Amino acid sequence: MSNGSVVILTALNLEYQAVRQRLADPQVHRHERGTRFEVGSVRGTSCNVALGLTSKGNHSAAVIAERAIQEFSPVAVLFVGVAGALWDTTRLGDVVMASHVYAYHGGTSEDDGLKARPRVWEAPHGISQLASHLARLNDWADPAPGHEDAPQVRFGAIAAGEIVQNSRISAEAKWIRRHYNDALAIEMEAAGVAQAGHLNGAPVAIVRGISDRADGTKNSAEDRNWQPKAAANAAAFATRLAVELLGEQEETAMPRDDRVRSTDQLDRHVSNTAHNSTVGVMAGSVTGSNVHLNTAPKASGPTDLIAELECFHDQLAWHRAEGTLDEDTCREALTDLDSALRSAGGNTPESSKRTVMTLRRLRGLVAEYPALVAALAPIVAAAGDLA
Template sequence: MTLIAIVSALHEELSAIDALLEGRSLQQRGGRSFHRGRLQGHEVLLVLSGIGKVAAASTATLALDAFGAQALLFTGVAGGLTPGVRVGDVVVARELLQHDLDVSPLFPRYVVPSAGRARFAADAVLADALAAAADEVLAQPHPALQRLGIGTVRSHQGLVVSGDRFVSTAVESDALRTALPDALAVEMEGAAVAQVCAAFGRPFAVLRTVSDRADDSAHVDFQRFIAEVAAEYSRDIVAAALRSL
């Protein structure tokens, strides 16, 4: 049976999914705790990566190599870049790119030298499942949205960019929009996971809930948003996607 790794950078999101796990076992490897069990009829491996590209890449490598995961889903939060991508929205990545990678003039900006490309495509089947699940979940009212002052939410699909810095000013987000006008959201892990999965030839997909606008605008209470919205979206969307696979 296919083993699917489910990875997140933040404890709150992974713990919400972990609560659904059946028949669990635990193994420690590389300073990380890998929880194995069954979820929605699938054999899954849950693991917290921590924040940043190195943490995500090393975790993905362990999941694929040491544990033999045949596919990987990464779930977490991101900052919205495109004007229509608002707090509370969900983004399913179709492509991922490292916005802070630049080895020019040896290679064009953003290109990963070992891969010869800048953009890594998510697996269509997995991304389709997440997109359909996101639409299903977002169609249901969520009381926490009103409590946090968030209005109507929607899902998006497209380019997500990653880098080892937290983008939180208008100057930074404007620069990203100028350089990468089709980028929907920015985060700190997805493109690193994409590169690792491509090297192993394993399918992957990335799901992100938009927690902020990656600029100087007012933010919702981040910890409340993670606990009351993002973690529940991760749990419900991943579960619905697994049911459909």
């Protein structure tokens, strides 16, 4: 499938239905191992979403997330649903987007007690920035009936474990609040999805609506009342985020003619301002006072794609030589690039799909280097067109 899509996963049918209601004409897509997804577009937009159900727990969530990433090569994976608030400062119905995820069940048992040894995954910077922007706009929520306060988006840590947390006075509850006192919410799937995204080079965002306070009120009348509201609020924010993510992806991978026009404008600007000046150029050529920048044109076949990959190899080497790319990242990036070059020469649907997946993993590796991300984005898009 084309990489112009976002995967949205949920753990519960209630959460699944909250997202599905926002999709137009969802169609069943069956994974070869039996996992069923539904693929549709967010109503009123061209944003394609592949929706899947993971069931409860980090382990099953990780497996289904990896299947979804391999199957759809998505722009991003959003895990959407409800969670319990750890502190009274977060209101019921509000949405928490994870700035980072704790897998809090990691630890070591010693004579003087249980010591925390969590794994932690941070949210991708670009997605966090976009989500913060949407939260400031504050126009994503469905109109609330009556005079209820509109839900707000909170950003902070989310703790993900292997048990349903429904107490504030149990030994486990006190331990969590002592060791993870910056966590806003607690749930059971985010760590698995974050790990799957990390291993496959896919950006992951966790979006949770607060349905309870993890204080013994789960399955109460109040919880049954708040669960659908919290799920709907999380679905509303997540689908808005998905639409904006794909919009940004399309802007990054603009058609070649548009990129050439942008480059021509830059050439004219440099030509008018850089007389008798020294200009450092990462890639391209200089003629007189004109600077000509290399762009990544849309590949018309495997040979063109290989040429663009080889050009990107030179850019990695340049960044490493300049000291803007650390040695370990460069080594891993070159390993992925070599793998992409090998699969790009296969000229089969399977090899094309492997190329896209490898390039997406490579993009994750260089996510902190804007120049490399910008150079890689049209190559990823071109590889996707060939897949």
